[in-house]
Amino acid sequence: MDIFLEALLNIIDPVTLTYMVIGVGAGLMAGSIPGFTIAMAIVLTLPFTFSMPPAQGLATMISVLVGGLSGGLMSGILTGIPGTPSSVATTFDGFPMARAGEPGLALGIGVWSSFCGGIISAILLVLFAPQLAMVGLEFQPWDFFMLVMFALTVTASLAGEHLVKGLIAGAAGLFIRTVGEDDAVGVGRFDFGSDYLLTGFDFIAVLIGLFAFSQLLSDLRNPVTARNALSDRKQVKVKIEHRRAIGILFRNWTVVIRSALIGMFTGILPGAGGSIANILAYDQAKKAAKDDSKFGKGDPRGIIAPEASNNAVEGGALTPLMALGIPGDITAAIMLGALLMHDIVPGPTFIKDEPALAYSIYIAFFLASFIMIGMQSGVLRVFVLVTRIKTYILATVILTFATIGVFALHNSIEDIWTLFFFGILGFVMRQFGFPLAPMILGVVLGNIAELNLARALAIDSDPMLFFLRPWSLFFAIIAIFSMVFPIYQKHRDTGSLLERFFSPLVLLSISLPLFMMGGLLRTTLAFAAIAVSGFIMWRRFGKTKKG
């Protein structure tokens, strides 16, 4: 209770609250402007949080995040252009509803769905993170190493048919982190006699370069669109209809909960974020609807599903971060950067060792959702003003800001060169279709992977242990299947052997490490996996025989 009070006092401190309000407002704005992603807003917030106490810094970043997740709906509903990839599906029904003369209701449904999604995922975060951390206490260096490999392969596999590019990007990210002194034995690598390279690239400068700088360059590429503003609207006379929206949400509570769960689960998976969750939730809402004829024409369920899911993603993404030290998506990876900046290394003992900070994160998450509701109406007016600013002006101001922010990290001009170099690299990679998410995850998790590899080999030099220890084997199996997944997706509905055997094989394979783990629950799960696998095979072969 004392710890909870300490955390609460950390967050309700007037300075922290002020930063949170500014953070939510900045997030709402960043989320609402197409081309300026939430990750970019979070990464640009990092330098500000450097001088703050950890709880205050994280609360500010969480506020930007919650605001950003909700900001995308404003642009999506009012202009038909999604503010962020997380709100693409919101436009499917939000924009038609707004055009049909109900913009206030569409915004209301979006805002309250975001709120509900955020609150549900915050509750699940509080419940699940400590449980997952308890499981994480069983992990040894072999398991952590394989967990990082799994995080990278699953993120790369999200690139779909560009899996190889995703894997190259992930490996390149790991390599970037090897520059400088080796964490295990302190030997310099790839420094070429430079003192700056000996200390290694500052990974926050790398993140800002890869993500923010390269994004700004992409936004500016077209000289015509760079000089355009997002909208010519002088003003918008929309009053958010809170009461009607809440009534609709109550009537569609199953959609809210289902979508929030989809968002939470997607967030827990490394690399999968709101951009996937909102489409998945929309698709599920449509499939589950008795009458789906109004979808795409302004159906409220088409706004509830994506907005509840994309706000729930972050609760999911923060769960493995807080419990295992492995971020669930790019924004959580940047949060990890913020923690490392304050010399806090999250892992299975994080919640136990830093309970006040963990509670501060929970409280900030809840509080930010309430602040978001309060600020949405006010920000709507500012949003209209911001959308009238030309893209090149916004981009230049943000670039200038990023430059000062990066310098402020270590008072080093070399960090700005790092920003520049990785900005160019990120831009070139974008142009050639390389996904940046695996690279960013590689940069963030690179030293964790290497340190655990070194520790594992120091304990026992037998490399086979990576495939003989239950958790390590479990992660290795799902890493391999995650790499095969894009090929499986390509062969769906073709009746190929891969399509028929993929799911049963996954289940059969994971039953082996589950058996090795022992205990009643895991043995039961292993038997259940075998039973389900057998059932799927029986059904598929039964169908083939009948056919």
Next chain:
Amino acid sequence: MLASFEIREPDYGVLSPAAWPRLIIIIIGGLSVIYLIQSFSTPKKDIAPTPKKTFKEFVLYWRNVIAVFLIFALYLLVLPYLGMLIGNILFSFILLTVLGGWNAIITHLVIALGASGGMWLLFTHVLEVFLPRGSLTGF
């Protein structure tokens, strides 16, 4: 890969400091070969379409990006001499004018002064971050 052979081998520790980067380089090499083979067998639909007929067309297509690269590189080179306040004002003013045209030069100047000056004040006086002073300008 060659640089990885210049990494010092200490007498302690089980994992050589060169082992991990070398393993990554080998993986990147293997993946690059697969990518190369793939690129010959599949159409390049994911690569942004760019006119590559002549050098002039190439420059015209990428002119904004090239302008940002050049102006940013120049800014970084003169930053130690001009300092962050003057450097940022000049950088944002020149970049705004190059990207947005000479018609709105006054607006660009006001934005450059307001944004760069505002940020300088915020970082220097509110966040108490020491920003670099120029050896020529003194601030």
